[in-house]
Amino acid sequence: MAEDIKDEAALRLRRLLEIRAIGIAALHEGAQGLDCWEYLTELKGLRVRGHKLEWREAKVAHLVALRQRATQVVGSMRTLRELCDEKGLEDRFVAFEALVKSSLGSIRLTNHAFREDNFAEMAHEPIWDRVGDHLKSLKENGYEAFLNSGTLLGVVRDERLIDHDDDIDIAVILKANNRQAAAGEWLELRQRLSDEGVLDEDAINDPSILKLTPVNGVQIDLFPAWFEADKFYVYPHTLGELSKTDVLPLKACSITAYPIPANPEKMLALNYGDGWKTPDPYFKFPWHIATERFSSFLEGVRV
Incomplete structure (x- = not known):
């Protein structure tokens, strides 16, 4: 045997x-x-x-x-x-x-696709212009928003969009003060943005992340954020580990003048770990852990 x-x-x-x-x-x-x-x-x-x-x-x-x-x-x-x-x-x-x-x-491997170009080859000005349009739209709806995740990492660490990246990340601060209320408000905001024609409806395959209208093939992801008392939450990377003073007041990014958190380095360490200052084209976010940590919020949006 x-x-x-x-x-x-x-x-x-x-x-x-x-x-x-x-x-x-x-x-x-x-x-x-x-x-x-x-x-x-x-x-x-x-x-x-x-x-x-x-x-x-x-x-x-x-x-x-x-x-x-x-x-x-x-x-x-x-x-x-x-x-x-x-x-x-x-x-x-x-x-x-x-x-x-x-x-x-000449094909580029990114975290999302095999594509003909990434940010290293793309013109950034039209991308930033579209980001500005979306930030303005959110502000007109009464919401503060800021550059988030890979986009925040790029402007803070590289002073530009990350060469090996190919999408934009924005977080919007909801008015809700708990996870259940945040889920309800997120669904309402989705409907409002849909009515205004600023969502890329066909690209949305997860209700916890909205897709704003793209530019030149670049997807623009919108993530939910909210405060619970003094603790700040950003799906999927921050679950109350930041305080209000780590985030507010938002400050102007030195590269784009668009809003970023008051202490972006602290948020980036939560999102990417202590090695966030070193570029890593093979970084993988632990989504399975985030799904567990944000389960009550996700249950509310996946109805």
Whole structure:
């Protein structure tokens, strides 16, 4: 019995390495004539103890060859980097990353998509103009809003939009003073913005995040924020860890003059961790944790 199990593991490892080799070849030569989806399906049953690196490389190679599931690719690249760091194989990750980039050519991998450009190549002025339009619209509706998450990180750390990013993040401060009231107000605000024609309705797939009208293919995400007494909440990254004085009064960003929190560094550390000052194209936000932490708010908006 033990020999049978050992033989089966050896067969699975051999097949895993074959699929990895096919994926690597696809990165070099293209995926023409290959059924990469079939290989990816087969990979699900080929996890072999001690060979996480090979499995993850195989998955990334086939997805990149297909130009599909960019979010999974970014997450897998982060996992690969961590595995290589643990094993002292940093050069292996650097070489694999270089192969991925070479295979993509002019295509850019972002957290959301494989696309022809990211903020490194885009003109920023029309993007900021559209952001200004949306901030003005929110103000006319009686709401303060500020640059949030990746957009805030860019203007504070890089003094520009982050090169490897491709969307805009804004947070709006609701008038509600608890999570249940915030959920109700969020739904009301969605309807109001929809009536005004400033929502990209077709792009909204999660009621907790609204999509404002885009510009030049750049999505603009609107996130809910509110105070509960002196504690500040921003879905999905801040659950009362900031005080009112950390946020208000909002101040003008030195790059755009648009509003940002009074203490943006403190918010960024909550959102991105202590390493927020170092650019990381493979950063992945822990959405599963945020879903648990904000469960009462999410239950109210997902009706």
